Amino acid sequence: MATRKTTSRKAKAKPNKKSRAKSKSKGVKVSVRIRMYRQGLGDCFLLTFQQKGKEDFNMMVDCGLLQGTENSTEIMKQVVGDVESTLSVSRKIDGKQNKWLDVVVLTHEHADHISGFGQAQDIFDRIHFGEVWAGWMDDESHPKYKAVRERFHKQVTGLRAALARMKSVEQQGLKETVTHLLEDFFDENVLGVEENALGAEATKTKRTPAWEFALKKSVKDPRFCTPGSMFTLPGFDDIRIYILGPSENYEDFTKVDPSEEDTYRGEGSGFALADSFFAAVAEDSDLFDAELRQPFENHLRIDADVKAKEHDFFKTHYGFDESPPDPSGKKDPNAWRRINDDWLSMAGSLALKLDSYTNNTCLAFAIEFVGSKKVLLFPGDAQFSNWLSWQELTWQIPDEKGVKQEVKAEHLLNRTVFYKVGHHGSHNATLKKHGLEMMSSPELMAMIPVDRAKAESKVTKTNPKGWEMPEKNLFTRLQERTRGRVLLADEKDDKKLRVRCKDSNFLKKVKFNGSLARDPAKPTAKEPIAVELIVEG
């Protein structure tokens, strides 16, 4: 089904052409209602573009909730139900008269962005997706597709093997954290359980079922977006979509940390480094060439399980007492110095990298109103290298007189009036100098899809505070930048907003609506399901 397409593409089916006549759009006021759902730690946004004389144009950006959230299926069903009832247009496709969602954007394959497509499949079956947008990396015909998926599979396989080996008490904190990183964000189906059913080859490129479900629903061919491209919103000549990320440079999205050039860090080693670690943890897997990764010839090795235990030197100076370490150190003077498990801590770095790669594969885009030049920014969970890669992009865009003007990411950031805060407000997903500090519009407002209580509950031994979302300094700066116009998904009314923000015009535009029962056992305990505001185009 999926063929690779970039900017220029022919629309195969364009239903109801009349209602979106281009001539009418000029000069007529357009606005967008941005609704942030309050499901918890996860993203689901519904954008409704409204213009007099036209049908509403609805775009959904992501639909997910962090795995392991209580009652997540019930919650997501209510969310999707609310989306369904909000949609005002219906279409008949293949004989089925269903609600019509013009565009569904899938930013990246993390559960907190896509789980809803699985959890609320029955409701989505009653909604047509006009067109699904995703990043170029999800295009099976893209030359890099296979490499990216196989790498992903290797990382996951290796990490799970490492987790199985972490047994020592000191590593329980690390183990918990790595487990969170894997299982909160990735569907169990991609974590490699069903190898037999698919065969080894297919397993290596397996996608999350929810993701595939959403992609297949696209009535038109899905649009796989490449950075540097620009197109107008179908039916709206004066609304442009700029694709910012993910970069097509493989190195860019594997680069995860701002300061790696001057440290021992670095992903420059390709993946040989990771694979040599995985070869040791996943001895039985044939993915990693275990023997080749051994540092020395076979005859130089003294097997640790049998031969070394009979070797006087190692018995005396390393010791093999398996009983739990005696804190006084008297029983076994070697116990506190043994290093049986220390090497496994690399799993932490590798898990982070996996998470970062995925975040860096985010489809990041900006929506521009041509008339007012206002920009809405949706970076997904893009991390620093994804943000940085935008800086190199330029577009040649004709102005009113038809003269081509150079547009850069910086210009778009300068004109941003709405910012969907990336990665629930963590501090590595909003760039400072090349990000928030460039958003200089006095009208700037922001939404953070976050559940602070949930984030804080992610306590492990190594991280007693849980996840800091939103990060304190970033949150402070956001409030300064936006003059308090920040909406958080975990606030069910505007009490705190009114403390933060004194802009009465803005406060008037904020609405809480719908109803959500988080706990099916308490159907009467209801709160608003979404918060929304209107941005004039």
Next chain:
Amino acid sequence: MTHTGIPTPNSRRLRGYSFDPSLSVQLDTALVNEAVFKIRWEEPLQQGPIGEYLEVVDFDPASNCFYEPIDLNDPYILAQDGLQPSESNPQFHQQMAYAVAMTTIENFEKALGRKALWSPYRSEKSENFVQRLRIYPHALRQANAYYSPMKKALMFGYFPASSDAPGDHIPKGMVFTCLSHDIVAHETTHALLDGMHRRFIEDSHPDTLAFHEAFADIVALFQHFSFPEVLRQQIAKTRGDLASQSLLGQLAQQFGKAIGQYGALRDAIGEFDKKENKWKPRQPDPNDYQREMEPHARGAILVAAVFEAFLSIYKCRVTDLLRIASNGTGVLTPGELHPDLVNRLAREAARTAQQVLSMCIRGLDYCPPVDINFGDYLRAIITADTDLVPEDDMGYRIAFIESFRRRGIYPRDIRTLSESSLSWSNVRDEEQQGIFKVITVRLRFFVHLLSYLDEVPDIKRVPEVSDAYRNYLKSIILGDAEKKWNALDAAEKEKQWKELVENYPLPTKMWRQLADFEKGHAEQVLWHLMSDREKIFGITRAAQAALHEWLADYKADALEEEVSRFEALTGIYLLKTDDNVKKLAGVQFAKDKSIPKDKYTFECHSFRAAQRVGPNGKTVNEVIISLTQKRKVPLNGATPTLTNDETFDFRGGCTLILDLHTLKLKYVVKKLIDDSDGRLTRQREYRTGESGASLRATYFGRPSQTGNNEPFALLHGD
């Protein structure tokens, strides 16, 4: 083994790489890359090698195997200066790690004039002597190497070289960090520094971890200058201009290239411009110090500052040579340098490097006990050097000040950048107090013990403590004598006893059956069985305990006014007064029942004796003690947020430098615990700030907040 009539050898010769294996496959450097390390002859030296300071245990957990330990006393190995350098022989790896680590230790001891001790192992109740630092040459399968303060071990990793930018390796060929002189020296230095200043691993200021990194790099860099062949070759190549690109100023080349960087991992004086594909000298920028926050990058500023100071001193020292060699013009004619000139330049470079390294190491004695920053370190270096070499006629100190200034590193609380104001200020006569005189006189006793280690300490002579306390001090020094004695096997008891008192019936009995005088003898036996460093450890700890006792007595019976003068001078608070309570929320009170409840607790953090002779024959005879205190304070200060119940330990303290001749307090280097200089606020900002701005911080917590057990593991890995 006894060898009648033949003196013990001075040194053991061991071959190794002067840099790392990558230089052995480059034509121009292959010949100089093999060096012979001349290290102290250790006896006994067991298989492993296991000596007095180090024990190499070669376990490779990722490969689930061990590698046979090397026996450096094997005649075949002795006869050929150790095994030949080889990447594929794990025994050579053990030899290399041992040789470089020992060289580093010796450099340290030479500069400080005393034996190096590792930081103690803290079990639940006590602090225990750690005789040997353990070295695991193949501990990790990752591009990383670190010092583990928990295990007192150096963990070296190995990893396949980058497949896309293999540098001088075959793609995916193995790189062993334990074969890099620079990495081994670097990690050993972390361990040595931790042995001296154990609070420096606490991440309380952007400079603390950076200081650890920088200092480790400085030691590794200047050790390059101790290889004469390399030095001569590089001087010939750069025509004496060490400020241009040379191997000497670069660190960990193979590692840098293998992880896909183009040049060395770190370069003190320049950097590789990836765009132009060539090396460029780095221009110092006074804003560097303000801007750079990542520990390695920040550390690099300090390294560059010290290296530039070295270069200016070297230039100064060789101008006359260059004039002589150029008929007085100072401009060398093109072409190769005369080999004699190369030799002379090399000698100057080697000597300068040794002196600069010694200055840097000696500075450690004059550092505050906690929360160090680069400015403090500059002041410490200047003070230590002024003390030892009052006349700076070669301009060494000026060179340091100048190059630090060029990078924006200066202490925040001084008025001018002159040598005299940078030096810690001398304690004036009117500030001297009786207590310091008393302490110094009493501490002389312990300094004496340290000087004559073969005598069993006569603890009865410890001044001014009770008999019960004397017994306590004795148990610190000697350990549990009864247990130790009973643990000796009969043959060992007999042998030692015989050596001690000839023709005496051999008591191989249990401790309880010994008569008192026999116990006295037995103690001597036990004392002789201890290594010198264990004796030093015990004496040092006893000195700390005695000092604590004296100061606790002092606060109990001195006049309140006198005590508050002591408090003002040292920044250590002893008495709970209304005034102090306001300033010092969170400092603990003494729990000991024998001490009244209105006393603050403090720690005698360290005790060191420094006896040095300067180039002009000036002797420095000092005792250096440091006292510390901590406060439990809320992390978020006065502005409560969602998680405002979090607290952290805010530490303060002082290093006191006492002159054993004049009995005066010479310098006080302090970090105020009362926050009168705003340090608490800055530390709060740092601990809650963007220090760990990475995804790791979101999921794993920030290193500075989580009491991380392995501070260097993350710093180097990830």
